[in-house]
Amino acid sequence: MDALTDLLRGVHARSATLCRSFASPPWSLRLAPTAVLTVVVVVGGDGWLHAEGHEPQRLTAGDVGFVRGRTRFVLADDPATPPQADLARDDCARWARGTRTYGLADRGDTTVITGSYEVDGSVPHRLLDALPKAFVVPCADGPCPALDLLSEEIAKDRPGQDTVLDRILDLLLVFALREWFDTRADAPGWYLALGDHVVGPALRAVHDEPGRAWSVADLAAVAGVSRALLAKRFTALVGAPPLTYLTEYRMDLAAALLDEPGATVDAVARAVGYGDGFAFSTAFKRVRGVRPSERRVVAVRV
Template identity: 35%
Template sequence: MADAATLLPVPGAGLPQEDPWAQVLGDLEMTAVFCSTGRFSEPWGLALPPLPGTTMFHLLLDGRAVVDVEGEHHDLAPGDLVLVPHGTGHRITGAAGDPATGLWDVDRTVVADRYEQLRIAGGGRPATLVCGAVGFTDPGVGRLLASLPPVLRAPGPGASGADPDRAWLRALVTAIDHEVRRPRPGTDVVTARLADVLLVHVVRGWLEAEEPASGWIAALRDPALGPVLRAVHAAPADPWTVESLAAVARLSRSAFAERFTGTVGEPPMAYVAGCRLDAAARLLREGDASVEAVSRRVGYDSVPGFHRAFVRRHGTTPGAWRASGGAPTLADALGR
């Protein structure tokens, strides 16, 4: 997950202040860990394992389905999309009580490296699904994902209500349905890209509708803490101190530290350190500067110190991160 530094609008950077989510959503650059289409008939079910560091989704194209995440049950109608932001293990079945087969034990056809077609033939009512797991190329997206609830659900374009989004959402689901039913060269890429748009739509809807009391989103909206986040993300390498951050917030040192820690969930300087290391991850992925140069650019005087801190935060060395492009794989998600 990527640096929050790129997730926040910076004053004067050309982003309209009335739309604080434009860059947040724009930086949800996804990479498929896996994507699949499923043709099932009842009784059917999938048991998905936990995939840490990923966001999983299910789009029901036709039929019916029930998603069970941490004891929460969600009945899906055609066009409905369910998002599991934290990679939590869960089940999706044709009907409540249907048996669930482990994801890796389902009959499948491998179409491409990260794209498969799944089949379960129970002989009853049919259903068609697009399912998948995605990672994010920017590590700081984790701050946004951590603020989301265990499950996000977007009603399909056929749901009741005068939502102006229905027309384009219907067109998007229709396009995915077309690709699934008439696979051609590149169907895996097109389906994944269309699913990306749907996922951003779900997150945007939640951002517009919810006002969490704590977490990164709450801090971004806070009139005192929001400017602090913007300042740190704009210049993570600056020699920030609790005092200088408190000055940006226009609060006393103690009041700022208490408010920041209580809202964000970590002390101010720990947050700054995380932003620096996330910025380093982005620089390593996108550029060809040496590890030493990157360490200096994000405010580290010692390369060994930077190396140790990077491993603690990202679980791998700076060199290995650069070699992999920072993109998660299915083996990463499974801890293999």
């Protein structure tokens, strides 16, 4: 398993609220998202994404914009157009299952679609933390089938439509993030390392079996190189030595497991490769700053 696949497993569209808005210039929609990640698409026209604290970014047909966290933003035909509607506050009419349509006009030159993603556990935050608060992924290779499918399916009302729309949003996220990281010189080290013939196999091995008692020698054998070469190259590309990365990743997994109902410290310790709760608690406290039992109390209260 590669790191991107592993991290994406916790980011899902679940009964996502999709807003479809029709607009003709001048138009401007203001949004205050509550989801961990919001996707914005301009269909059949173009527009601007202006997120709080960022310069306006242009969205042309086929581009996909993302806004992370509770960053307020405006979608408009022009950055100078003042907001005409607040989709976080205004009462949008219910349209189909899990979908809302807000009409600035009965029909418009531009269709704007927004959707949301939620996150399970702590692991995906390694992915989300590598993203800007707001960014636009251009559809560089021509037609974007996922966008075309979303535009088509959002207009339907058929059995299972919630699931269909959620899966399309998930697919759109994978395509967009892969394109984003592939074209960024500042992509996170763990992503760039996946294509490296030395570090890639070791990194995949860690994500395949995080609970295994890995040593640098074991990971070097997987990569087919010496321990010294793996340690040097892994640290240079990923930004941390192999066993440090393994420990940090295990603690991400552990934090997610501790949030599950009925989880015990001993069970979580075994799941992430520790023989006893004491050794696990020591490692967790060193990385996370609190003991697992303290984290568990907070998780239960939340």
